[in-house]
Every structure is written in C-alpha cells, then in structure tokens.
Amino acid sequence: MRVGNLPGIRRLPIYLNLLRAMREDGIEHASAAALADLAGLVASVVRKDLEMTGASGTTGRGFCVAALIADIESFLGWDNPNDAFLVGAGNLGAALLGHRDLRSHGVNFVAAFDTDPAKVGLTIHGVEVLPVEKMVSLGQRMHVRMGIICAPDESAQAAADLLVDSGITRIWSFAPTILKVPKGVTVQREDLSAGLAELLVKSMGFGT
Amino acid sequence: MRVGNLPGIRRLPIYLNLLRAMREDGIEHASAAALADLAGLVASVVRKDLEMTGASGTTGRGFCVAALIADIESFLGWDNPNDAFLVGAGNLGAALLGHRDLRSHGVNFVAAFDTDPAKVGLTIHGVEVLPVEKMVSLGQRMHVRMGIICAPDESAQAAADLLVDSGITRIWSFAPTILKVPKGVTVQREDLSAGLAELLVKSMGFGT
Secondary structure (H helix, E strand, C coil): CEECCHHHHHHHHHHHHHHHHHHHCCCCEECHHHHHHHHCCCHHHHHHHHHHCCCCCECCCEEEHHHHHHHHHHHHCCCCCEEEEEECCCHHHHHHHCCHHHHHCCEEEEEEEECCCCCCCCEECCEEEEEHHHHHHHHHHHCCCEEEECCCHHHHHHHHHHHHHCCCCEEEECCCCCCCCCCCCEEEECCHHHHHHHHHHHHCCEEC | CEECCHHHHHHHHHHHHHHHHHHHCCCCEECHHHHHHHHCCCHHHHHHHHHHCCCCCECCCEEEHHHHHHHHHHHHCCCCCEEEEEECCCHHHHHHHCCHHHHHCCEEEEEEEECCCCCCCCEECCEEEEEHHHHHHHHHHHCCCEEEECCCHHHHHHHHHHHHHCCCCEEEECCCCCCCCCCCCEEEECCHHHHHHHHHHHHCCEEC
C-alpha cells in the first residue's frame, strides 16, 4: 500500500511539466521555493508533495532536476508505457488521442473504438478506430490494461463492461454516469462539471 | 464570503444529476442515504455536502427533490445563465461546445474564437467561430463574464490576456500553463493529467 495525499498527487503533473521545461533549458537544480513560485503555490506544500515520491533535496542546492523527474515519474507509474484503449471517437475522444500531455505521461493508445460505422476505419492522430466488436479479443491478446471512456452517458456502462471483459483493470471515464465495475478494477471519473462548480463558487468568494 | 469544502463542492454536480433524473421519474423525496447509494458514497458525506447549500431535509421523508435541486443550483450560481466565450475551436473546444452538462448547468456560449482562418466562420453546435480580433469589443459590449480556454499551451496566456481585456472575470482553462491574471479574476485550471495521476496511483494501491 502506498501512502499519499490526493490533492498532492493531482499536483505532481504540474511539477513534472515545470521540471521538464527546466531540463530543456539546461537547469540542473531547483529548490522547492523556485517550483512553488512558478506553480503559484507555497513552498511548504511543494516540499510535502515531493516527499511523497521519495525524492530528497540537498540543503542549499535543492533538488537535482533529472533525479526529481525520475522520482515523480516512477511514483506515478509514468516511466512504464500504459497501453490503452479509447472508447468513443467523437470530439472529446479525438482531443484525448491528440493530447500531448497524455502521450508524454506514458499513455500509449493501441486502438480506439466506436459504434458509429462512419467513424470506424478512420485514423485519428495515428490511432485507428475499430468496431467495438473487436475490443475483447484484441484486449485479451495484447494484454491492454487501461481504458478511457469518451462515450455518451447512456452507453458508458456498456463500454465499461466491454473494457472489463477485455481484461482492463484501470478505467478513466469522462461520462457522468457512476460506473459499476467488479472488484479489482479502478475507476477514475473525470467530471467536467466539478471544475465548473469550483470556478463559480470560488469566483463568488468561496472561503474555507 | 461563502464557506464550504472543495471536494464537497466538486461532488454537488453528481447529486444534481441524480436529483434531476429523480424529478423526471416523478420522485418527490430523497434521503441522503438513497443519494449516497446511487453515488457510491457514504450517507454522512452526502449529508455534510448538502448542508453547505443550506438545504434541509425532514426526518423520515428526507429532502424534497425540487427544493434540493433549487438549493444546489442557487449555491453554485447555476440558476443564472453564465454568458461565456470559448477560445480555441479544436477538438476539445468542440467537445465542450456540445457538452450537454455545461448547457444544463447554465453555461451559455455566446461565441467561440480561433486564430485559424480555416475555423473562423464555422458554426459548431450552434455557436459561431469568430476571429480573436473581435473578442474585446464583443465582450465589452455584451458584458460576458466567463471565458473557457481550449487553446494550445503556448497561446493560453495570450488568450487569457484577451479575455481579461474583454472584461471577463472567470477563466476556466484546459491548458497546462499556469496563467497570470490581475486581481479580481478567478482562474480554474482543469488539468487532465491530474486525473490520470490519480487513476494510476489509486490502481497501484494508494492509501491515505
């Protein structure tokens, strides 16, 4: 069992992006204070978040950029490519297939699936759209472990059932439906409305 | 100053969707336990989340569905339509323009903007794509208050600057960049990588 805090885990990609940009600029060391400044956070929060990953800095010099990138990537499992299926090749699906960040975070799209005959056969950002009937055999043969659901709400549960039958144990869903999955399958539900709720309440003067 | 907890605020849209489905089915009362069961949460969490909105239930009968919908919508500011601009009419932008939930949560897309001449003049889900040069005058004239950034990372800050010049005070950004905005402007940054991080760490056996 790993130990960590959820808001901190969600912030790790921010640090990773900043550190990768530093590495490109030839910067070799970075302090928690410098990262905090760039991320708009306080240094103590950054320090605590980075501690989760097992990274350790040196007094005075801060963290070694290359080592910290490796520690964060390893903590998140982004150092291993995650073969993934995508279900629902509409606008949102296409946006995810072409999302630079997902690819740089180890997501490797093996295939996309759609029930719409007009979409089957298309190649979107280099990924072929196949009929859903092919999912289970392909997933089992290729040992795909991650599935991303961009299907409409009413077909999200059917998509999840097919993904589970394909052997997938990690489902990332962009449909509002609360999915029912067997034990051992992890679901992350991405609710766009949640971000909208947060924005509006914060802008009305939200305080804790 | 409103008081509330952020994870609870992010859960309110879940309850709202469940309650709207109940209303459609003619259900007039709902208990926190029933909502918790449908949402896959525990009743005490649901009760605490709903308390934030000022809603009150009756012992035995639970909450009046119609009143609870109104309380949540009012707390989130979703009972007033929020006129919005969208910047960046690519796949993600198109997905948001066509997102049922955003419209049902009071987002009213006034116009979309893009720098790509091939996109300008298109109508996507009923919303016209205009050249970015038209943003400031239109925003000021129509008193638009919300801006959604779906532009690529490298042009996200330029998009934010234009939105601020247009009079917009609420920015919802899907670009990874940390945006710099003047005081009085609220930014909600939607980081898709954060969800991916959460999924992977949870599936590796994350615990708090």
